[in-house]
Amino acid sequence: MTGGGYPEDDPADGLFPESVAAGYDDPGGMNAPEVVTPAVDLLEELADGPVLEFAVGTGRIAAPLAARGVPVSGIELSRAMAARIADKPGGDTIAVTIGDMTTTRVSGTFSLVYLVYNTISNVTTQDGQVDVFRNAAAHLRPGGYFVVEVGVPELRRLPPGQDTVPFAVSPDTDKGGYVGFDQYDVATQQFSSNHVTVSRDGTGVFRRFPFRYVWPSELDLMARIAGMTLKHRWADWDRSEFTAESTKHVSVWQKTA
Numbered sequence: 001m002t003g004g005g006y007p008e009d010d011p012a013d014g015l016f017p018e019s020v021a022a023g024y025d026d027p028g029g030m031n032a033p034e035v036v037t038p039a040v041d042l043l044e045e046l047a048d049g050p051v052l053e054f055a056v057g058t059g060r061i062a063a064p065l066a067a068r069g070v071p072v073s074g075i076e077l078s079r080a081m082a083a084r085i086a087d088k089p090g091g092d093t094i095a096v097t098i099g100d101m102t103t104t105r106v107s108g109t110f111s112l113v114y115l116v117y118n119t120i121s122n123v124t125t126q127d128g129q130v131d132v133f134r135n136a137a138a139h140l141r142p143g144g145y146f147v148v149e150v151g152v153p154e155l156r157r158l159p160p161g162q163d164t165v166p167f168a169v170s171p172d173t174d175k176g177g178y179v180g181f182d183q184y185d186v187a188t189q190q191f192s193s194n195h196v197t198v199s200r201d202g203t204g205v206f207r208r209f210p211f212r213y214v215w216p217s218e219l220d221l222m223a224r225i226a227g228m229t230l231k232h233r234w235a236d237w238d239r240s241e242f243t244a245e246s247t248k249h250v251s252v253w254q255k256t257a
Helices: 033-046 062-067 126-139 216-225
Strands: 051-054 072-076 095-098 110-115 140-151 164-173 176-185 190-198 204-212 228-234 248-255
Touching: 033 062, 033 110, 033 140, 051 126, 062 072, 110 126, 126 140, 126 216, 126 228, 140 216, 140 228, 216 228, 216 248
Parallel strands: 051 072, 051 110, 072 095, 110 140
Antiparallel strands: 140 248, 164 176, 176 190, 190 204, 228 248
């Protein structure tokens, strides 16, 4: 069982080197039209001028948003991920700055800053997550919006004495077998997402991604520290109601004038 690195993996790309970026745009899952389109629809509606995506990745959301005529900029730590943006429809208009979303600044002010697909949890300290909110507020014009999509911690699924929650078991796929599981430390709010893939020839790859889970109310406090207030919280991009049974939320905070 290996870590799965490619010879061309650059340590500067962090958790998303070439070996991850190469499969990030695979069809289905988070790239399915029924997942991408509602997000782009809502972001387009909220935008009233240029927008900025933190952790823009391969342009999964940014490129279709730019293709609709919205001026999009992005910040991305991984050059391997960012290198794929320009090849997508709309991607050649996106200005990408390589850097860390907790501190990297780009020129101009924006009507909207957004951060999707649990990426706030890639920042593994509370102070770092606060810095993400402060950096978002610094880029927003007064009245602008900061949008975050993130899962609700699944601690209700943990029986006493257990720290692991499986989320996927696929014994026979085109690429072989796959098992995914999250492992939680409820004392520190640290958790890891673990992925085991075994190819048809019996070789295996194990990947572990560290995260820090964060509660909706905690995010609201981070927003207040950064000078923003909650405007909306939905269970998904379709604006469905957020309830105690929701597994994720899309939250919108507004920068005070």
